[in-house]
Amino acid sequence: MLKELIIDDYGVNLHKVSERLVLKKHGKVVEEHAIKEMQDLVIGNKCGMVSISLLQELIGNGTQIHFVDFKEEPFTTLYAPGHHGSVKARREQLIAYHDNRGVALAKEIITTKILNQINTIKYFMKSRRGHAIEEELKILIDAMKFHNQKIKNVQGETIEQVRKEIVSIEAHAAKRYWKAVKLILEEKGLEFPGRSWQLQEPVNMMFNYGYAILRTRVTSAIIRAGLETYAGFFHVDRSGRISFVLDVMEIFRPSIVDRPVISLITRGHKPEIEEKEDGSFYLSGKTLKLLRESINNRLESKEEFKGNDYFLRTIIQLQVRDIASFFRENKKFKGYISRW
Amino acid sequence: MLKELIIDDYGVNLHKVSERLVLKKHGKVVEEHAIKEMQDLVIGNKCGMVSISLLQELIGNGTQIHFVDFKEEPFTTLYAPGHHGSVKARREQLIAYHDNRGVALAKEIITTKILNQINTIKYFMKSRRGHAIEEELKILIDAMKFHNQKIKNVQGETIEQVRKEIVSIEAHAAKRYWKAVKLILEEKGLEFPGRSWQLQEPVNMMFNYGYAILRTRVTSAIIRAGLETYAGFFHVDRSGRISFVLDVMEIFRPSIVDRPVISLITRGHKPEIEEKEDGSFYLSGKTLKLLRESINNRLESKEEFKGNDYFLRTIIQLQVRDIASFFRENKKFKGYISRW
Incomplete structure (x- = not known):
């Protein structure tokens, strides 16, 4: 099934x-x-x-x-x-907030995210050897690696003690990552003002739409593994915020959403937005269709994981199950790093 | 709203x-x-x-x-x-499983249940003064009080240490309670084999149906208060079992379901069951309709709670919110005892 x-x-x-x-x-x-x-x-x-x-x-x-x-x-x-499922994994998930499992998980998730961001940039560099932007991309990757190294040194008993530190490392790496994405997109003549949730601007709206698709997949995997969607570690708990879904999404954003979005644009698609009668903007039907196909193809592509080939959509489920085992049985959790 | x-x-x-x-x-x-x-x-x-x-x-x-x-x-x-709501109350709810809050809550819930069972029997005794069964009902109530006293002496650090003891006290009281219900029903010439979940027998099916209505109300109140439906204390955690809903229902079963079910029968309704083509039994449409009306009327009736008159359906919500405050702020939880 x-x-x-x-x-x-x-x-x-x-x-x-x-x-x-x-x-x-x-x-x-x-x-x-x-x-x-x-x-x-x-x-x-x-x-x-x-x-x-x-x-x-x-x-x-x-x-x-x-x-x-x-x-x-x-x-x-x-x-x-x-x-x-039973409440056991959820119980441990919530308790982990108050012990160092929360620290270990947040560290592993964010270091995995940064490595996947690096691999996403490396993926686009493969076909850009000798381009004017190559050197700059390399420098940005080195900076991301530099910040990623700092994750290892984060020490603390609970996530609340170390969250600021991890958030800061993530932000430093993200700044370089989105700079690199900007270089890749602008090389193709497309303007990209940088990553923003709020901007009513086509490229950011494409990322937002892609993350919404990913969110459904991750939510599904979390419920299926008997975990609590609301109880995150890296993301602060707020009423109604599915902060654990946001945590897990970090692992997959670069490889499952960013890569196909960037590919669509660098392969020539000009994202279009249209204005509604009420003055709000939305992506055109054509852009939405391409985007949805593109992310779904990505989810249906296979990558190696623990020695076997799996669909990426299956890897999401396997990773969440690994996190459940980490909570329940204290089995070490290893984040999935995508190929480039 | x-x-x-x-x-x-x-x-x-x-x-x-x-x-x-x-x-x-x-x-x-x-x-x-x-x-x-x-x-x-x-x-x-x-x-x-x-x-x-x-x-x-x-x-x-x-x-x-x-x-x-x-x-x-x-x-x-x-x-x-x-x-x-936010995950805070749920987090404390799950942690309470491992500390003595779980013990305190289970004790309060079960002692409240037994007191509500006693009051349900007392309610029917009001109109049975001088009846042949009066003396026997009094003896059964005394036995229930005797077992209820033992709840106070239950001591333990976690619910798992004391669950068996509380379950045993509850079972001893329940045995007398259902004996009393049997006396009241059989005085009216209706046969009642005793309480059972499984029996395909009209009176038990009426109780089951009533508890299902109550379950929806309690589930709704628990979700609204930001608590976890699965993480119970008195009821053991099993995959897919909404054990915390079952816990909270204990408070209200006698007054919200048992009382109207018993009233319907003692006032002359003969519950009917019909056989389906596949050989299974179900309550007749007439019985279902009466039962639903009767329980809904009960939910819409007012009782005094903390000095004010509230609908019973509102009291369910207030009790669950009190339990949430108990988890979040360690505010003492006092179970609601219905009038008789």
Whole structure:
């Protein structure tokens, strides 16, 4: 049971017919899928109606149902209690906040993130040998390595004692990383003002959209592993903030989202934004479609992990399970470093 | 925002029209409700379809959506992350498992349960003065009081050290309680084989159905207070078991479910069961309807709590918030004892 299905088409209704998910539009069947094989179902808010008996069948089957808005931001997730596992791993996760496991995990996550940022830049350097920006990229990578080294020396009994220090190291590395991304994008003539969550600017909006897709995957893996989405370490707890999802996402942002986004642009796609009637901006349908395909292809590509080849989407689940084992059995957690 | 709405009618579809929940049957509007006022929406599996934009509006509004099966058992609950509060209370809840707060809470919950069982029996004794069973009921109450006294002497550092002892006290009291219930029911000529979860027998099925309604209310209150439904104390943690919901339910079972169920029967309702084609049994539509009305009336009745009159449904929420304060700020938790 590994299949993920994304449904987001205007006016599509989701029905159950025996043990199948049947999509209808204007009363006509347009698609059918076996429920048994479905691990995750993503329902976008363009869809029309969903039948209660379908929801019940999916939940009984162990399928997680993610409802997402037009930015792919999940607004809620439905899952069966049984698939949230026992409370043991969650209990240890919450207790780890007060002991040095929280420190060890945050350090490993952030060092992995920085190494994945470095590998993402290295990936783009492969085809840029001898370019004017090559030397500058090398210098930026060296600076990232320099800051990454400092993670090892972070010492403390609880995450609260060391969070500021780790945040500062991460920020120093990120500054160089986004500088490097800017160089790569601007070499292709595309302007990039630097990374920002708020900017209503096409490249940043592409990253945001990509991270929203990643967030659904990571949320799903965390619930499935019986962990708590809200109880993070690197990210501060705030009401309603899924800070542990944000923590785990750090590992995968550079390789699963940034790399395909940058590739799309350097291969010639000019991201477009359109203005809505209410004055807000959103990515054009064409850009969204390309972006979604591109990130999904990335999730469906295989990489080596612990001696075997796995889909990247599977590696997300394996990493989260490793973190659960780290909490439950104190097994050392080793972050996944993507190839370049 | 306190309104709860239960929708469970064959083929009813749930739509959103501007900020209203609109129920349609055969394409015609049958009911309308303002979403703004809705705290909980219970959707039964007899309903047909629900629109995605309605779900999004409800979640955005902070409404919890409970999907229940034909036994009123919730199969899943949808809620907005923001309304699950910060992780602090949950963190302390999970840590309390390993310190003596877990012991104190389990003791208070079980002693409250036994006192509420005693008051439920006393309630029925009021109109049975001079009856043949009066003396026997008094003896049973004295035995329950005797066992309840023992709760005070339970000493231990963690719930795991004392669970067996508390479970044993609870079982001794419960034996007398259900004996008393049996006497009250059999005085009216109705056979009651004693309390059992499994028995396909009308009276036990009525209790089960009532507890399922209570479970939805308690689950809702626990999520709203930012606590974890799975992490109980008195009830052992098992995969997928909402053991903390079961813990909190103990406080309210006698007064919110048992009392109206017993009243229905002693006032003359003969519970009926019907056999399905597959050989399974279920309560008749008439019995279900009466039972649901009766428990909902009970939830809508007022009792005094901390010097004010509150609906019983509100008292559930206040008690759960008190438990959250107990975890967060170590404020003493005092269980709610119902009037008789």
